[in-house]
Amino acid sequence: MKINATLFELFEKKAKKTTVTHLCMGLGYTVVTTSDGGIGIAYTFFENKTACTVQKSYENPEGAPAIGLVEHILSDSPILRTQALAAINALNYSAAASLAQGPDNADLLAQMGVEKGTHVAMVGAFKPLIKVIREKEAELSLMDAGKGIGDEQDFYEKLGTWADVLILTATTLLNNTTEAVLGHAGPGVRTVLLGPSTPLVKEAFAGLPVDFLAGTVPMDAQGTIQAIRHGTGTPVIQRFGRKVVMAMGEG
Template sequence: MKLNDRLYDLFADKAKSVTIEVLSLGLGYTAVTTSDGGMGISYTYFESKKSCALNKDYDDYEGKSASGLLEKIRSTDTVQRSMALALINALNYESALSLPEDRKNTIMFEKFNIGQGTKVAMVGFFGPMMRLFKERKAELEVMDSFRGLGGKENFYEKLENWADVLFLTSTSILNNTTEEILERTGETVKTVMIGPSTPMVREAFENLPVQMLAGTVPVEKEKVLKAVRHGTGTPVIQRFSKKSFLDLF
């Protein structure tokens, strides 16, 4: 996918001068720390566990140049892409950490005019946001394959002809559906990429119809690493992180 290639190109030079310190492949999220003080996380994407191994092409990346793992953003294996995306977020750590915060999603909701009658299409079920949509009386259509929510073709029709705003999980980068979804998005729809996996990198989305990036940047690094090792989810990880956002328009 072009987005994966773009992410690789943007960080290829930096990866040559950085080594990986810790790679933690958790059940819920993957975390990577780097020699320049960076830390990034990404959703650990796998559809089913059919054997004792999730990462079947084992390579010990710790203590080695980040270049080797960065290449895996173009792998056909979703677990390898999960590790590579966490690395990309680690390589972008200082930039992401400097961005403003929107811990309660207030800025995001105001920016996209989420209110009574707003038609929201969401790819990926984000439970904590449901209360906000209900409070603001927005209309909602959700597609989440893991939860069995929303038929693909019906959702795409709504995305083309009905929706005002698209909330698109950055897990779509890991299953290579980001560009497919955006291609089916109506011309007037405003899109925000959301979730801890989100690479907060303006240049990566320059040629895509995305108006905002909303991600998670670890602050208390050891606590985030422990949360990843313990198989926790987004609410726990975000206790020890900053919820950054980046306007693209």
């Protein structure tokens, strides 16, 4: 996948010089901290978990160069890509932390041009955004495979011919479907990649039909780690972070 390969190229050199200081794989999210003061998170993507182990082999990554995690962004295993994406977000922490507080949900949707009658396609059921979309009286087509919502063929047809806006969960980076979804988007569809897993790295999405990257930057490291260790999800994790938005066309 192009995005995975680009992320690896962008962070390979730094990952070889930086050490992993902490890795915690919570039930909801995974967190990695690094020796340069970085902290990054990613959704913990379990796939067909049928046993007590989710990794075929084990080497302690803590105290070792971060490249040992980052190289897994090229893996076929979603659980290894989870660790890699969290490590990449940690290595990108200083850049992400320099971004200003982003808009709230209503303002983000307004920035995307969502208003009455707008056709919105959404991959991943973001309940707070769904509420605002309905309040704006926009039309919504939703697909969330994990929750059994939506028909893929019908959704892709709408994405290609009906949708004005695409809201795409960053979790698609972990099951390698981001580029497939983007490939079905019709011309002129305004797209935001959204969620705490989002790598706030413009270069990784260059040439792809993505207009905005919207993520969460942890600001309270200990609070974030504890919340993840306790198995919490996005609403709790965001208490300890700052929501930010990057416009791909800026800078």
